Amino acid sequence: MTDPAALRPVTADEWPAFARSMLDVFGEEATGSFVEAPPATAELDRTLTLWDGDRVAATSGVYSRTLTAPGAVVPCAGVTWVTVSPTHRRRGVLTAIMRRQLTELHEQQREPVAALWAAEGGIYGRFGYAPAAVRGSLTGPTQRMAFRPGVDLGTGTVTPVDLDGFRAAAPRVHEALRRWVPGQLERDERWWERILRDPPDQRRGATPRRFVLHTEADGEVTGYAAFRVRARDLDDGDPDGTLLVDEVRGRGTPAYAALWRYLLDLDLVRTLEYPQGAADEPLRHLLADPRALHARPTDGLWLRLVDVDRALAARRYPAPVDLVVEVRDPFCPWNEGRWRWAGHPAGGYCGRTDLDPDLVVDADALAAAYLGGVSLATLQAAGRVAEVSPGAVTLAATALSWPVSPWCPDTF
Structure with a gap:
């Protein structure tokens, strides 16, 4: 086994x-500015490498991010660049x-949760990560x-803008909205720069990225959209873009609906593709024919509770809860044991206890439920949660739920 100290x-x-x-x-081409020098988002002190002589045999990194949890924002370690030769x-x-990553996060009392995007679905579960969005x-x-009839498009206008115009307005809209959606991440200037990079060799036959803003009569920007178009003609000459x-993103139904109406009415376009959209995107409920929008939901952001007590205490709960939870976490033994977990709409508490448990739960199952997108009752049906006190699963599942489904459009 590799010694973590060798990293x-x-x-x-x-x-x-x-x-x-x-x-x-x-399997990507090793060229361009990313290879020449660390990007602005890189934190070299949070990277890990394994060297074999003068050759790099393994890599990893961590970004210092802020994640929206139900009712709160939580420091989050964004795990990235994980490879082994x-x-x-x-x-x-x-x-x-x-x-090494999780031990340092725990010992230094840094981020109480860690998150990543999994290149393969079978890798990270054994380390306590689970799909949470x-x-x-x-x-x-x-x-x-x-x-459908009666959709309110408001009195605002949708206007195409260039990159500079978009960058001047979109961050304010994103910041106003991201605190309401679990799974969302903050975006400072460095992250906006990364998100808006548009190298021609990655467009895959599509146009450069295009931008529109939704603006109210008083000049306030209340929504934005970023998109591309890939042109194509059928054999008979008809357009099939x-x-x-x-x-x-829109601050309210009129802005959101008006942006989508603009996009869906683009000339020469016949098909919509929105890979990073939310699984329960409100667009479906604007349509007269809801079956026109097809979803193939797949895992997005994976989450890991680094410290169960700090993570559960950091978020809020729509319904009161006061239970003893026994956590099984062999990979992070500091989480093993019984915790008294209490919460309500104003905050939460989690601390050690010797009381008998109401629930027994795997750490990765608790991570899956943390953002409110996976029910503990579903996890119980899969054998990941054991109910000791009758009704405890119902109480816990209700408390961990949230009115807005988790969604993370930002890969890292």
Whole structure:
């Protein structure tokens, strides 16, 4: 097994070797500015590398992020760049990386939760991560997406803008909305810069990214959309273009609906694709024919409770709860044991106790339910939660639920 102590952060001078090794494992071309120097979002002191002589054999990193949890914002370790060279597989390297990351987060009392995007679904469950937010992978024929009668489009206007105009207005809208949706991440200037990068070699035959803003009569910007169009003609010459949506956000129904009406009415477009849209995107409920919008939900953001007590105390709960939960967490033994968990709409509490448990739950199951998107009752049906006190699952599932489904459009 690999000793976690053998891992160390990468230096700025070593970055090109680090980046090339990582991109090679991901099967991506190791060229461009990312290879030449660390991006602005990189935190080199939070990276880990394993060296084999002068060659990088494993990589990982952590971003310092802020995650919206139900009723609160929580510091979150954004785990990224995790690779192990094929030459070092099945030697415990990935386990050592995960153990080192989580142990340092716990011992330094940093972020109470960690999150990642999983390249493969079978890797991270054994380290206590679980899918906690779903992406919708939305598609459909735009010609069938007429709105139902009575949809309020408001009196605002939707206007195309250039990149500078979008960057001046969109961050305020995002910041106003992201605190209401579990799973959302903050975006400072560095993250907006990353999100809006538009290298031609990654457009896959589509146009450069386009932008529109929704503006009220008083000049207030209340929504935005970012998208591309991929043109195509059928053999008979009829247009068959595809609308590729990156993001649509509106502060209220009129702004949201007006933005979508603009997008769906684009000329020469016949198909919508919105890979990162929410699984329960409100667009479906604007349509006269809800079947026109197809969803293929798949896992999005994966979550890990680094410290069960700090994580449960950090969020709020729509219904009062006061239970003893026994947590099973062999990978992070500091979470093992019984916790008195209490919560209400104003906050939460979690502390050690010797009382008999009302519930017994795996750490990854608790992580899955943390953002309110997975019911503890569903997890109980899968054998991931054991009810000791009758009715405890119902109480816990109700308390952990949230009116807004978790959604994270930001990959990292």
